[in-house]
Amino acid sequence: MDRVLVFSVPWLALFLVLTTTWAEDRLINPSQLEMFVDELPDMPRIHGFDVVNGVPKPKRLRIGMFKKEWKFHRDLPPTPVFAYGVSKNNATVPGPTIEAIYGVDTYVTWKNHLPSKHILPWDPTIPTAVPSTKKGIPTVVHLHGVIGEPESDGHAESWFTNRFAEKGPTWTKKTYHYRNFQQPGNLWYHDHAMGLTRVNLLAGLVGAYIIRHPKVEGPLGLPYGDEFDRTLMVFDRSFRINGSIYMNSTGNNPSIHPQWQPEYFGDAIIVNGKAWPHATVRRRKYRFRIINASNARFFRFFFTNGLRFIYVAADSVYLEEHVVTNEILLAPSEIADVVIDFSKSKSDTVILANNAKYPFPDGDPVNEANGKVMKFIIKKDKEVDTWRVPKKLIKYPSPELSSASQTRYIALYEYTSNTDEPIHLYINGKPYEEPVTETQKKGPQRYGM
Template identity: 60%
Template sequence: MNLLCYVQKFHRDLPETTVFAYGISKEAATVPGPTIEALQGVPTHITWENYLPKSHILPWDATVPTAISKHGGVPTVVHLHAGVHPPKFDGSAFAWFTNKFNETGPAWTIPTYTYPNVQHAGNLWYHDHALGLTRVNLLAGLIGAYVIRNPAVESKLNLPSGSEFDQHLVVMDRSFRKDGSLCMNSTGDNPSIHPQWQPEYFGEAIVVNGKAWPFLKVQRQKYRFRIINASNARYFNFSLSNGLKFTHVGSDCSYLSKPVTTESFIMAPSEIADVIIDFSTSLTNEAVLLNNASYPYPTGDPVNNLNSKVMKFEISPNKPTKPDNSLIPKTLVNYQAATIKGASKTRYIVMYEYLSSTGLPTHLYINGKRLEDPATETPKSGSTEIWEVINLTADNHPLHLHLATFQAIKISELENIDEFKACMSKKNDAVACNVADHATGKLAIIPDYEKTWKNSVKIMPGYQTTVVVKFNLVENGAPYPFDATAEPGYVYHCHILDHEDNAMIRPLKLVK
């Protein structure tokens, strides 16, 4: 698979836009990149080759920890989000490489990655993961969908299928200049500290499958949409204008145990929602997919007229061309239950934002440490752990662990939070600061459509979220069929990309 500089037209009223794109050739390059389909248990081999230019098309900031080429070229590396694979195929932030492998990062080994696809069938996506450049490389277009299929499971469920009735919707926000070029603010919120870096990127236009505010013609029957939030920082609260509902069958890479019907639902950056929309029940011939999530989420600005609309479904007034024989079954897939029982260890993970004298963010850390600091999260391969994740910022953070699958089981409000913060600023130890005595407030509700094994979990501000983390195969609890303890290890991080780059990311090193 090639990584190329390419031009793409995002809207009929915009000139062409220069982007970075995935594709097997320059003619076939697209944003998002080609959807890769794999079979459960059958390995996929991909050679990633960089043909990006000497210079980036977007402003980047060398004052955050960044992969920098000494001889020119855009560093990149590919991470299969939600993939279960050996460390050398994980797309380490330090495994970057430039055009034709002229330069490589310290963790780079080989150009061909092997994805064993040993996990259960489900939805994944692939994207850039280069150190300090993830936000600009994804914004430039390095994004694509990946699916692991199990025909036996899919035929049994009999959900909508086929290229017309089973589709990806890769949703992201972007801003464009009048000349069509991507627009990203080149001045940081603390320019004397970070000349370019800002805490979040929000675009005015909502882009779906490479088109700004598109429409899709649909028949009056059930459709399955695998929705990927590929935005840098924007949360979405989706609803439909004509009262149609969503039936959730999966979240991230896992099925739910049974379908869940909602009128709206919230997606954080990197999350995947697997939903059914039944257009046969529509009383109108169109439906607009809407968004009303504030930005930053949950306490930021309200959406405006531009980013409150996502896309339009144009619904045929006629009967389907063929009978719709698909079903929404009463039950879906049951995996091992998420339980504290049998967990080998409890860890405390604290998210904190650091401010300048002007009160604006300078950087974000997890447990007060950088990515470059030695790993403190060293779970045993094959184990299950409890992570108590404490959010002391004003933002909701999507926590993503590489390799592992996990599930929130309890969300407790922190009481006397200022007292707890004051203690943490001195001791930086949640146990020493008696977090158990603070996480005693009201419990937040975990939506039913998120009650499965996930790859990103929303961490609410001012709350402690109890997360069951499995470092083994979810279907049967078996150990990974490869050495997960090898170098260069894995990472975990916030998936707001501007946070991840500066520097809400930590090493995750499994041990035997």
Template identity: 40%
Template sequence: MPFTAATAVGGEHSFCQALQPSPTLDPFVDQLPIPATIDTSNGNQDYKITQKLHRDLPPTTLYAYGMSQATATVPGPTLVATQYQTSHVRYENHIPDSETFLITDRTIHWANPPHGGVPIVTHLHGAAVPSYSDGNPDAWFTAAGDHGAAFVTQNYIYPNSQPPTLLWYHDHTVGITRNNVLAGLAGLYIIRSHSEKTAHANLPEGTNEIPLVIQDKQFWPNGSINFPDVGDSPAIHPNWCPEYFGDTILVNGKAWPYLKVHPEKYRFRMLNAANARFFTLSLSNPTLKFIQIGTDGGFLPNPMVLSALTLAPAYRADVIIDFSNIPVGTTVYMNNSAPAPFPDGNPDFSPPSTNSVMAFKIISRPPGSRSPAFAVPSKMTPVPNPTYNLTTDVYRKLTLIELDDASGNPIGSFLNNLSWTDPVTETPKLGTVEVWDLINFTPDAHPIHIHLINFLMLYQQSFNQTAYEANQCTLLKQFPDPSSCFTQPPQQPGVSQVGWKDTVIVYPSAVTRLWTKWSPRNGGSFPFDPTTAPGYLWHCHILDHEDNDMMRPLAVHK
């Protein structure tokens, strides 16, 4: 019988955003695991496995990527590619279950394979790839051979033509992305280049370059994942929950691990792979800072020295931490202070356990060895001055809304008041610039992800939503016009929004303006035809939202 939350502990139900607390676990007792690294010329396959996520927690059932059942892990292996060298990756589904072990809400639009099984399709997040290799949500397939309407092939082509950066791969199946990613289907993908070492010599590398995949989960005493089987509005959606928040923070598949480091510089390739939780990270030693050198699209123009680093779901950050002046024997803690939901929060969703992420234990170098001469570059990759003309460039006004039931409980979110199955309305022309205004009428921040391209955030501007909804003002007039709803002039991107992005935080009661250019960043042509089917998409990366139904198709045309 397939596991569901309802049968995990003697038939006990699990209620949306009121989950039973996880077993009490001592933090910082397990060493940080480092995912295996494999070349992208090999395949990647999906398996059902068990894995210990904490010393004192029984093994947890998971879905995992790997080259074999024996080597599959959560997170999956880190795939490494070289810029301009095409990778060929075959994805296979070896999950034997008749249905996902995390309960599926069948009242929302989902894959619904006719012969059962666990449908999967993998999206390489942030990659410029042909749309048949993009992991379209309707391109899913099962171990039994069923597949979705957009399915083309299990053999994916990744041109790796974009600048060196950290991407990540994860399941993207329509209607159950939240289930499959929480179950373990995610991993890192690094594009490297030969010129990267020349242009930015002496960056920390080797054992001083550490991946950090950060997630939150909740557990039953038997080690299984506690996932709600009773929704927020069960009369409408019996099982769907508007956001999944766990009380246990995992890094690289271990709960609150520790990492032994020498008193020298380390480069951390960070990913927020959580379903819905934002992280605002800080270090317990006030003399230590995050030196951020890169974001979603690769290197920043200049390093940023930060006391706090905010990562929305799907955000990546390339940071250096310099432990050189920290005494041997010291322990430094990485903490989290982000509210959940973000940015205003509910204390019930951020128990004290979510304030800790991991620990760094400073140890001596081996006798006779020297600290490597790692350095922080002063200049990185320039970002162009984004120019646009609203009278000639395509301008899109796109809204984010939430629908509630009669009791005020969320029952779904939409982009431009349309669902995934409505006809495509975003049809950018290849090579052109479009300006997108994302207008958030919901109470929460949403990380909005656009497939295929990198973009730049131009500005953000708050408005009086109450007055707007009462028809007392307009968004067509600019601040400080008395009839304008805007409460401030346009604000420059905050530190978490600068540089080339593929995902951006859209704050509530605000307009977020994006500069999108539908071509490669170098101004040339894509090494494939992005106008062919099945097309791309844009969506919220709170996985519970994109599953119901905050996701829209996108078709590039010539």
């Protein structure tokens, strides 16, 4: 005889609550998410300059940080994120791509509109920006790769909270000044608050920044324009079945650091805010500025049909000569600027794949989920392609090296627990909080342009 369970209403309500809580703590299996169903987005583009009578002039921007919901995949519920944008409605993950002109100043007022409570767990036992009122999430923006004034660098202790209510000990001003007086190339901006950088980036606070130099780059004839010159920001994330970003809330050494872990690896590969997207391209050359915005994951990109990459720039500078390669290895924060000639493809579709072990180089092999990045659908008809990739790109002046007046040795110490898990890092045996021991001598700067 079958047994029938009868619940009173209070017990049924408790059962439903417990079931819901259990479900929200479960991770979604990436195999449940169909690949290549979402179209690759282009992030909004913002000019960091005005054009007056055909001449670029300095411009002032206001870009905020907002909590909102973002769809990483067609079949995932909306995900709470932190996002950059000129408004909450226009905020995206990644944030808007800022395009600047060489030698023309860009001014950005970064506005913190974040709430008091973080969407991810963070560990107060490591050096961390904590407002005295414990209200508001500290943030500060670092433009990675920039050459400029220290006050606009986004120092970890220059953080600020919503409406600048509280500020870190090295905070100096609201509006950052980017002189853009360096080689044309690719940079990226991200949160840099002390002890919160990892969780703020995982929440979504990343974006691209491009410095262009039309007089230098124009004669090269490389692919140009919104359709043919695109940024790909790649990172990994894991999700719960309710759509929220998953981050383990238990540390490797919970008796010392309750939450902190040295590395984060996600199950799904995200490109421009979508998990395993697809893009339709024409049979001609395209330029892709690929940024690895992961916390710890290396990528070794390759095409499944043998299509090759033409390397034209690395990080924030052009190469002197292009390099043709079958694969690209990118560590976190590195940028590969490549041209891909889809007219060389013998198939109408091609997968951009990854085979880098994690942690790199001796960790676990990739699986189906993190071994695929995105899919390109190639139109059948060939086209007349006016873009080219010259062998010689940008020639830089020979560096002027002076003889060193002092030789110094810098050692990085990693301290571990009894179970061989990292506890903390010291430089020359000293923690970050120690007083400065050396001051760099100020001298002339050369940017090679």
